[in-house]
Every structure is written in structure tokens, then in C-alpha cells.
Amino acid sequence: MWSFLYGQNHGKVELILDNAPARSAELLAQDRVDAALVPVITFQMIEGVRLVPDVCVGAKERVRSVCLVTEGKDLSDVRTVALDVSSKTSVVLTKIIFREFLGFEPNWIDARPDINEMLETSDAALLIGDPALRLGSAPYEGKVAAALGGRGGSLVRTFDLAEIWHAYTGLGFVFAMWMTHRENLTIDFASARDEGLEHINEIVANYEADINLGPDEMRKYLTQNISYSMDDSMKRGLELYFSLAAKHKLIDQVNKMRFVD
Numbered sequence: 513m514w515s516f517l518y519g520q521n522h523g524k525v526e527l528i529l530d531n532a533p534a535r536s537a538e539l540l541a542q543d544r545v546d547a548a549l550v551p552v553i554t555f556q557m558i559e560g561v562r563l564v565p566d567v568c569v570g571a572k573e574r575v576r577s578v579c580l581v582t583e584g585k586d587l588s589d590v591r592t593v594a595l596d597v598s599s600k601t602s603v604v605l606t607k608i609i610f611r612e613f614l615g616f617e618p619n620w621i622d623a624r625p626d627i628n629e630m631l632e633t634s635d636a637a638l639l640i641g642d643p644a645l646r647l648g649s650a651p652y653e654g655k656v657a658a659a660l661g662g663r664g665g666s667l668v669r670t671f672d673l674a675e676i677w678h679a680y681t682g683l684g685f686v687f688a689m690w691m692t693h694r695e696n697l698t699i700d701f702a703s704a705r706d707e708g709l710e711h712i713n714e715i716v717a718n719y720e721a722d723i724n725l726g727p728d729e730m731r732k733y734l735t736q737n738i739s740y741s742m743d744d745s746m747k748r749g750l751e752l753y754f755s756l757a758a759k760h761k762l763i764d765q766v767n768k769m770r771f772v773d
Contacts, residue, residue, distance in 0.1 A: 551601030
């Protein structure tokens, strides 16, 4: 987004910001936007959309900002999972992990992303975005987590969803892509991505206070954990993800990927 906020694309488009991923997908489905950065599962749920090629938000091995959290339990002992439903891709991936990789299905509970409330009612909680990033980073992982408020005596375990996916498949994972109902777009999203990558230090400085992660951890996350281009491993991972989603009836069918010109 840096290019649209501060760079060469500033003022060229009207931005709708601060949406949860699911809300952005809703705007796309209603054709109220020309393009939206949305969870990849959206492609299989909205008729007639096209993908912007190559540009994505994904991870080759570990993402850190999408994770399952337990109070010391291993995933094999989990019987209930609280789902942050703001990202459908992560919800579908969680269900695939339990059904396909772990071989059983827990009870699912839709929840707002409050870790204390989620773990009050469930053995595990799906967290995405900044809360997951903070919880899954030192000094919290594997230690007493002050982040759990009244549950401060708990031993927290975090399970990175991209890491689990890679362990079972050997492939990378794509979480989000730009999508549109248009056959072509005048916006060069690849160029916008590249401009943002050239300004990582400014991005870290802009958001360091909001996320409270520390500049070195932020820079590591943005440059080592997140991948913004789709390599062959991530492309094959996306195809397998769609196939497994259909196998477990999480989508009706697998639509062939279509791209804008």
C-alpha cells in the first residue's frame, strides 16, 4: 500500500482502508471496488473474478502472523477451536490442517479476535494479523504470556499455519492476492509492490508504534517471512490448497485460475 499512500500511485486511486479481509472480499463481491486485496479463497467463492498475476501476500515457510494458539496443548489434543472469521483463507486452511493432516475434526466456534475470550471457551484460537504477530514473537512464544491478561499464568504455544502447511506439503502458501471483476487494469500492482519494497525502512518507522514489535523484528517479518511474489512452490501450494478445500467440501468446486491482462 506504500505506493498508493506516499509513492508514485498517490492520488491516482480512491483507497478504502482499514477493512478486515472478509469485508474487502464483500466489497469485491458487490462490485463496489475496481480491485481488492483479499484472501485467496475469495477466488473460489465469487463468480467472475480475475487474479492480478504474481503479486501476492504469502510465505515460503513461516508467516508468523497467522497462527493457532493454545495454553500448552498440542494440536493433537485440541477438541474445540475458536475461529477469527475475518479471514476466510485462514479459516479454510485451519480446517484443512485438522481434517487432512491431523486426521480429525474439532468443534468450531466463530469468535471475535480476543485471545482471552477465545481461550475461555476453546482449546485453541485462530489469530491473524498484528495480534498473532505479537503473540508469536519473542518473548512470548513458549513462555508465560503477559498478553493473556487475566490468564497470565498460562504457558502459551503458537503454531504457525504456513509452517504446518510447509511441513506436510513441502510447499509455500499464498494468503492474499489482488482480484478484480475487470478484464484488465490500468494500475501496475507489480510496480507498486516493488516501490514498497524499496521503502521498507520507512514502512517500519510508520507502523512500529502501532504494532509494538520493535524495528528489527518488523524488518525481519517484512523481508524474510512475507513473500510478495509467487514462486513455483507457492503457485503449486495455491493449487493444492484449492484442491484440498474442494475435497473437504469447503468450496463447491475448483475454478481454473484466471488472470487480468
